[in-house]
Amino acid sequence: MKKKLLSLVLSLVMVVSLIPAAYADDANYWANFRNSTYNMAITDAATPKSAETTVEKWVKKYGSGWSASPSGFVIADNALVFMAGSTLKKVDLQSGELIKEATMFDGSGFAIVSPTYADGMIFCPITGGKIQAFDAKTLESKWTFTDELGGQNNTAITYADGYLYTGYWNGETKNANLVCVKASDGSLVWKKTVAGGFYWAGSTVVGDAVIAGTDDGTSRYEGDAHLFALNRKNGTVISDITLVGMGDQRSSIAYSAEKGRAYFTTKNGYIASVAVNATTGALSDLKSSKVASQATSTPVVYGDIVLFSAGSGVVPNSGGNGNFIVADANTLEGLYAVPMLAYPQASVLVSTAYLKETGKLYCYTTYNGKPGGMTLITLDPNDRTGKSAAKSEIYSAPGHEQYCIFSPICGPDGTIYYRNDSGWIFALTNNNAYLTALAANAGTLKTEFKAGVTEYEMAVPSGTKSVKFNATACQGGTVTVNGKDASIPVEIVDGTATVEIKVTVGDETRTYTVNIVSISNDSYISELNVNETNAHSSFKTLTPTFKPTTYFYGFYEVGSDRSFENIWAAARHKDAKVTVYAGENVDDTGVNSDGSISVTSNQFSTPRYAVYFQDDSKPMYVRVQVTAEDGSFSNYYVVMSMTAAAAEGRALLEKLQKESSDAVAAVVEKINTIGTVTLESKAAIDAARAAYGALANEQRAQVNNLDKLTAAEDAYEALLADQDAAKSVSDMIDAIGTVTKESKDAIEAARAAYDALTDSQKALVGGEKLQTLVNAEAALKKLNEQPGQTGGKDNKGNGDSKPGGSVSTGDNGMALYIGLSVTALLGLAVIPAARKKRG
Secondary structure, three states: OHHHHHHHHHHHHHHHHOOOHHHHOHHHOEOOOOOOOOOOOEEOOOOOOOOOOEEEEEEEEOOEOOOEOOOOOEEEOOEEEEEEOOEEEEEEOOOOOEEEEEEOOOOOOOOOOOOEEEOOEEEEEEOOOEEEEEEOOOOOEEEEEEOOOOOEOOOOOEEEOOEEEEEOEOOOOOEEEEEEEEOOOOOEEEEEEEEOOOOOOOOEEEOOEEEEEOOOOOOOOOOOEEEEEEEOOOOOEEEEEEEOOOOOEOOOOEEEOOOOEEEEEEOOOEEEEEEEOOOOOOEEEEEEEEOEOOOOOOOEEEOOEEEEEEOOEOOOOOOOOOEEEEEEOOOOOEEEEEEOOOOOOOOOEEEOOOHHHHOOEEEEEOOOOOOOOEEEEEEOOOOOOOOOOEEEEEEOOOOOOOOOOOOOEEOOOOOEEEEOOOOEEEEEEEOOOOEEEEEEOOOEEOOOOOOOOOEEEEEEOOOOOEEOEEEEEOOOOEEEEOOEEOOOOEEOEOOEEEEEEEEEEOOEEEEEEEEEEEOOOOOOEEEEEEEOOOOOOOEOOOEOOOOOOOOEEEEEEEOOOOOEEEEEEEEOOOOOEEEEEEOOOEOOOOEOOOOEEOOOEEEOOEEEEEEEEOOOOOOEEEEEEEEOOOOOEEEEEEEEEEHHHHHHHHHHHHHHHHHHHHHHHHHHHHHHOOOOOOOOOHHHHHHHHHHHHOOOHHHHOOOOOHHHHHHHHHHHHHHHHHHHHHHHHHHHHHOOOOOOHHHHHHHHHHHHHHHHOOHHHHHHHOHHHHHHHHHHHHHHHHHHOOOOOOOOOOOOOOOOEOOOOOEOOHHHHHHHHHHHHHHHHHHHHHHHHHHHHHO
16 A cells, blocks of 8 residues: 555656646746647636627737747747747737847748747747757847758647657658757657658656657548657657557647546547556557547546537537537547537637536537637536536627637636737737616717627718717626716817727726717719629720719720620729619620629729620610718719711610709709798708609709709708797696786796797797787786785885785785674673663
């Protein structure tokens, strides 16, 4: 028993000794491709929790395209370190600004793996079978190693105990080496040559062995690859396991000390594991399971599950594009899958930060498709059905959409770093201050609001003077707009404004920026050409010469053998839309049910429309409509004919011009017939406005009495306002009803409202209604002058008063008068009775 306990302690000591101290150091938090010798990308950092709380810390461009994008990242010397082209760069973790850079001996190739940090140095895998070492602080080059067989540098560098291990690839069937190099000086210690080489196949070190997988050495990916355990000091073979039918082994080898097994995936869609002797590194007990069409993701083992990504598969719930897969870590049975937007070729990042709070792991992965964003899958590690699993697209790389095979990493503060093939690097952090909704009383956002997106453009109608925002904060949040109360409207000057909407929750803040622009009425065309070739060239001469402010054109020299002509048309404004409509004598080839002609092709961002003659002995025409962002439009006409029909073509063009002029004249006439505006003018005004609105912008410019229509509309609105004001006063007068002394307030209010009316509004009230008010005022006065008032004055010159200074009313005086009278009569009756008794 004591021997077994001692053996266990020694094994644990050995395991700990193989993990570089730098891996636990925040300054060097992420030291290699999957952040440990064992390639388990597990962190306890507080990573972004949801789409709502995910926010860009910074976004910076450091490359372009999949072949020149930044490589994988490491965090070393408190900086994000990566290769880009033939340059090694150190970037500030908080701002993304470049700190330092150095020129490498060669380029970074496909840049699908990261450098490696250890012993104060950065080790860069560069193309041509090379490794170059740099001082991590100064980026001074220390040494360069070149393998004799060369090859692509698509395998991550593994560091252990002063040695570096990496492999190269020269082609599906060609030989390539796995090498061991001294980290101190770059000298070769040993090499292992295999057919097929090593591609995206990072190694791990357990006990005495370095464990690495190979390609299958065939031109496909269904052959027999090998999993080697090689003595890490001299390269002798400890174990050689043939992976029959599994195809190329293309993930890093992930080792679980808890399970005592190494896990990996293969290009033929297998998840596999082998038992590893913790002391010798010897391999045994190969297990495998075919779970997908392809897999290149480095597995992550947590408890009794193994997590990885793969292509379309056979695991329950699998999708056709690609999947995040959860398998049993012991049997490798696929338990369930979470379908992805595209095939996820990258490796998964797993955070345990919220396990105690939510009972779930937070798993982050990219996918090789647009938009090239970040997917979060949360899951209960004890759930074997997938019922607890939830997927969220927490980031969509707005403005930088591209494919992505990048394996994300994170910093000690939970910031996730990744890039896609656009060459932009995204630093995503968690922020609990966010909006749940954003709208305004005028205008609309050009893109759908999402809590995690903080930059927007809003289009408002032309002439809008101010906008009031309705910004709803998350629970416990407060909102300011441009530093002021959110209820205060934002003034728009010269059609634009920049608005900063700040959300605050505790000590966390997030700012949403909205750039307001007026909706454009630009309906001009920037290009209008005709040609007889399908290329964007050899254009014919239009008559007259094209100008954006000329709307009628002719081309009367169509080739005699032509059955169609090409129209090339593009709008001047980016938000305007071009539609080409078939006119007279246009064949229905390519013509839609609404009369529009389908785009035939595009060249240099200009669409081509093939327009076919119905009868090539006659002219034909098209109408090119350019619709502005605000919905207004312009029409450009192009008449085309053979030379023999040129006269007919010119006549057709004149006819179109006359129809346009006649439409303008009809609108002018409708406006003139409105005449003096009365409350009965509404139909005529509406008809004139509708006719004007149906005109194209170039026709509207020809309407020379638009001011009359505007004045008529204003006059009609004024009449309606007068009518409303007069009705309001009339209703107040009617509400007085039978006059009592309690009618005083209502009568005075009606009089004040009537006196505030204009003369024209008073006329609408009418003399009869006014007399009703006058009569009410007289009745009230009469009630207030009833007999019984003493007419006396108080010390302020007021009438009779009661104690406390209240003015006596007529009713109280009358009551007093009657009471005194009754008393007097009773007195007169008592006096004779008294006399009789005495007599």
